[in-house]
Amino acid sequence: MWLVAVVIVPLVAALGAGFIGRIPRSARPGVLFLPAFLAWIGLLVCGISAFQGNLPTAFSLAWFPQLEVNLDFNLTGLGWLLGLLITGIGSLILLYAGGYMGGAKQEARLYAYLYLFMFAMLGLAFSDNLILTFVFWELTSVVSYLLISFKHEYAEARRNALQGLLITGLGGMALMAGFILLASATGTWRISELALLGDQVVQHPHYIGILTLVLLGAFTKSAQFPFHVWLPNAMSAPTPVSAYLHSATMVKAGVFLLALFTPILGQTPAWTWTLSLVGGITFLHGCILGLLHQDLKKILAGTTIAVLGMLVFLLGLGTDKAFHAAILLLLAHAFYKASLFMMAGNVDQATGTRDLRRLQGLRRLMPWTALTAGLAAFSKMGLPPFWGFIGKEYAYKAGLDTAVPIWGTGTLLLGSLLLFAIAVKVAIIPFWTKPAATSAESKVSEVKLTMRWPPLTLAMLGLLTGLAPSFLQFPVDKAVATITNAPFEASIYLWQGFNLPLLLSGLTVLGGLAFFGLTRSPLLNRLAFKPLADSIYDICLKGVLDTAKHTTKTLQSGYLRNYLLIILASTFVLVFYKLYRFGGWPSLDWSGAGQPLILGVLLLMVIAIWSATTAHSRLVALISLGSLGYGVALIFAFFGAPDLAITQILVETLTVVLFAWVIAKLPDYHPLSSQRSRWIDAGISLTAGAMLTVLVLKAQIIELGPRISELMVDWSLPQAFGANVVNVILVDFRALDTFGEVIVIAIAALGVWALLTRPYQPKPKPASNPNPSKKES
Amino acid sequence: METLIAILIGTLFAGGIYCMLRRSIMKVVIGLMLLSQAANLLVFTSGGLTAQGPVFLSSAETGSTLAQADPLPQALVLTAIVIGFGVIIFSLSLLLKAHQAVGSDDINAFNKTDQVS
Known part of the structure; x- marks a missing residue:
């Protein structure tokens, strides 16, 4: 418990640092010094007492016990030494920072970050859980980013902060992967338990993978060659920060991790x-x-x-x-x-x-x-x-x-x-x-x-x-x-x-x-000196950004047609692959061909589709769409769905009326695309249609468990007191869905109202534009 | 029976895609309508087509013993029809407004509307 108290002190101080402006300027360094110094005293006294066996050295609080991710803290000798350095040097640094900043603008932000960093670093020193270690590890990277970019009005400071974050952050990702591999290899997330496993990890087939990933994390953080490039650039931070993070503590985190993991991963030739x-x-x-x-x-x-x-x-x-x-x-x-x-x-x-x-x-x-x-x-x-x-x-x-x-x-x-x-x-x-x-x-x-x-x-x-x-x-x-x-x-x-x-x-x-x-x-x-590794970093970063820009420009072309084609092409590939893998062919059921009524309706519908698609007159297209909708309603009615048929007829009528109103306000059709692209599009759409037909036919083979429907039919009368099962499903079993649907319609109605009731007013064009803007009432 | 409906769905889909690939904004909305019809029919068919009566229960029967149409896809399609209506009406209004704003009914003229400066 005392261990957590020590870790929490800087966090409280970080939150309180925002009020530093209320304290007289001359007293500020002392006030800043105090919490860190208290943490140091507490850590020193309680630590000695704990090593003599008078105080517990471990503390654990359930966080996600099902995942074995808990707030486990454990006092190790190494962590204790690091903790003493963090709080001891930290208190001196804060005293110094109080004088160094001396009432400069946004000084409270610096103090808050410094204390936040102290919190993260103490957590790292005493964490006994791999996930918790990772969280604190990343927190130090993030705070380091905020501190390097403290003078954010300078482009160089921002650039250097990003460099530090990218390098240590990517290392952190590797570390996380290494931790996950390690835990899956051993079945425990606790560092203290891992240390007792002897050479079990070393013998494991994943050892080299674990080692590489953990070393990547430690090397990036501790600025080892060739990842050292961010550290000299991190000097654009204010000097108290450089003294604290980038010499005494944060960069030691990687060394600390290596030392802590020596009993787990060490003493092999690779290591x-x-x-x-x-x-x-x-x-x-x-x-x-x-x-x-x-x-x-x-x-x-x-x-x-x-x-x-x-x-x-x-x-x-x-x-x-x-x-x-x-x-x-x-x-x-x-x-x-x-x-x-x-x-x-x-x-x-x-x-x-x-x-x-x-x-x-x-x-x-x-x-x-x-x-x-x-x-x-x-x-x-x-x-x-x-x-x-x-x-x-x-x-x-x-x-x-x-x-x-x-x-x-x-x-x-x-x-x-x-x-x-x-x-x-x-x-x-x-x-x-x-x-x-x-x-x-x-x-x-x-x-x-x-x-x-x-x-x-x-x-x-x-x-x-x-x-x-x-x-x-x-x-x-x-x-x-x-x-x-x-x-x-x-x-x-x-x-x-x-x-x-x-x-x-x-x-x-x-x-x-x-x-x-x-x-x-x-x-x-006289040498003007830019390290080679820095240039390599620049080239890599530029490459990533250029690739991203290029990809975005290619994929996000701004033409609806291209988006559709990309979506269709990927769907084709995936669906055809799946259909091919699925195998089998359903027995074709042409039974409807013998019924003249159905056959007639279907034929009429196909003609309607053709004319809606190719009509040169908008009125013909509208009439075709309307009859198509009624045709669908007939299919619903014929196959035992009168509710659907009624709704479809209602909706279709409304749509046609509104469509007719809109058409009157739009210009007539005029040919836009070339003959060639029409043929290509016809080919594409016919392929797509064929794919869907095959999909529907194949879907007949799959026997989905019909249990949900059966249950709903069974429950409808005794539980929901309704004879019409479809209606019962809508207003009772799936009432929340229907409620959501009502809201969607309401929002659409609101949008339509907003779009149509206000007259359109063009935005005033920027002054640089030579064309005079057209004014409308 | 399913085969015929499957061909109908495929034709609807093909027509819808063809219309959506056109440059006229009007055609794009027509394509949207065709696609939504195709999707509704697709879900409806997935329950299996039976010409038996609708799922009305009387108090004497227990439901599962009857050979009736599957009620669940019907409920889903009912929702889809209404949502589809909302979508179509909203797109029609949007289309009208966009036509006023851009001054063209060519969808390729719409791709500069969100550019900064």
């Missing part, structure tokens, strides 16, 4: 190879993106992609050490990346630019931001005594401890030294270089307090936790235990003695500095 290959490529590719961009936020987005790749790579290695390192790195990244993003937001707001080439010597102007940047960057570089150092050391240890240590460690080393170089580029150069003499930035001043403290707090956390790592051992152990599906305990040390990882760390620093020197070359800084 290991895919994850380590995709993760490794993403790691290096993200670093290169970070080096090529010059926009502060886009560089950070590149490194986010890199770290996400590193986490996936470590999960792919599949050893306990690698899992441990992944969790440590995830924490490190959450601390330093969110604060670096907020630092970028500060610089952006103070100087008005995020272009690195225009940012110099900000140290004196923005000392607090410079301090934040320095602390966060040291953690990112992996220097002691920061938490980032611990993460990197353990990653090297895990890399050395694999089957192919050269490749594992080599990838990690190369990526880490690139990250080092980027950290120098982003967080040191803008602050510690000499200020340009003529730069307009001399008027720059430090940002306000609410924007100073949240990033500094996070950056300081990176230092403090590095100095006293044992504080974080409990949640880290719990999180790793979720991945390994077994109790886990490992002490975390800052100093582990002189060993190979330490040597590698030294190499990282040297290599990073060298690389940084290389990237200072002016050639690289």
Whole structure:
């Protein structure tokens, strides 16, 4: 129950965020901070208590019990750690957002979305039902769309938001399909039960399908190569959003899912190879993106992609050490990346630019931001005594401890030294270089307090936790235990003695500095850079839209004739196929041919059809239609349906009268279509008629159960007290139908009245039209 | 008997389709009327054609023992006739109005009426 309460808090806050305008502006950041902070405290205290066995860890509420889709929540160590990050960083982000937006228009919308996102993310962290997980998963994508397009007056923001939604949304569809396959293979929708199945899923024939679909979902969300393209573009969101969604939390959802599913799907060659290959490529590719961009936020987005790749790579290695390192790195990244993003937001707001080439010597102007940047960057570089150092050391240890240590460690080393170089580029150069003499930035001043403290707090956390790592051992152990599906305990040390990882760390620093020197070359800084994957995305999207436009233009031509032909052609194909498959031929019953009365009526009707169809005079057509209708009435009368005959005669008479009235107001026939098209149409319609004849004849073979009619005949007298069964059916057994029919007629009458009682007035033509409009009274 | 009625239905249908493929709006409405007659007869025939009496019960009989026409298709057709009447009358009014608005009785002149600008 407490778990759901924690999840609900942000939802309530999201609904309440609309009233933020009633609160004095100076108090807004504090008010925004409070609900998230309360959720964090609650989660921390209750979580510890629950792990000690004093509080329940699971909660379930029936939703669609018949489908086994229920509101199942379960506290896992991994979910707990993620939840603490979501609420903890979230509270700082909201404090920061309160200052960053500072009374800008529509700020309440941003806060509401941020809290809504927090709700979705917490739900995802604690959901124990596959369907529920999917719902929260998609909700984060949707909120991300709303947040990226927050500055919706810019076309680029809208485009980037759509890109993010399409990529993560399509991944979400794949994930859903994977979940359904998984549940049908195992018979359970609960993740906690799936984790206990051992290698049952892995042995299942659908395993590769499940794996592919789930990985697609996780990779798109966590911006893995080649789906990473949306993440740098997502930087068109306001900076608090980038710091929260697109570095610390939402993009971790894919990594979270992979970690959570490691006991279910993991530890197979397919899993290991895919994850380590995709993760490794993403790691290096993200670093290169970070080096090529010059926009502060886009560089950070590149490194986010890199770290996400590193986490996936470590999960792919599949050893306990690698899992441990992944969790440590995830924490490190959450601390330093969110604060670096907020630092970028500060610089952006103070100087008005995020272009690195225009940012110099900000140290004196923005000392607090410079301090934040320095602390966060040291953690990112992996220097002691920061938490980032611990993460990197353990990653090297895990890399050395694999089957192919050269490749594992080599990838990690190369990526880490690139990250080092980027950290120098982003967080040191803008602050510690000499200020340009003529730069307009001399008027720059430090940002306000609410924007100073949240990033500094996070950056300081990176230092403090590095100095006293044992504080974080409990949640880290719990999180790793979720991945390994077994109790886990490992002490975390800052100093582990002189060993190979330490040597590698030294190499990282040297290599990073060298690389940084290389990237200072002016050639690289002038590069106008659009990632290839972005162009591919554009081409794909354009292809889809063009195909849709083309198809629509072909099918929706605006000519009734074409619509009819398409409908007829598809009906022909389907009906003939069905008739062919059905087989058999009914005995032809020509009995009526011997009765001169019927034969005469039928012959007259065929003549009437001919003349109604081909008459050159409208009056002849009208008379033919009338006699045709009376002929139908005769057939009804002859075959035991006097009610039908009466109605038909009434209706036919009325129709003919009205038709005659309308005809008088319309121009006479004049030939419109060519002789050739008439012959073609005659062929088409005769084929259609033949098809229907065959259909009617074949329908005689099918013995539909006559039970409904029999029951109605049986019930008519004793239950409805009516001797005329047809009437009883209409007004009693199917009275609701008849009622609907009355309404249809009433609506038609209303429409006729509206159409015919008002004189027609042409719309005034637009002014651009040179023709003067005809005025009518 | 069914064979003859089936041919009649086919002819009605063919005539209806032919008229609907014409360009004159008048012919399109005539086609609609022919089609609705064809559909009514089709449903009516599906119950099986018997020249026996209509389904009137007297209190002495129990219904199912009698060889009578099937009442259910008749009830459905009765509904269809009335709805068909509504459709035809509405289309006739619409046709009249549309002819005034577009100024032509050629249906191909109607395909620009919903275009923006």
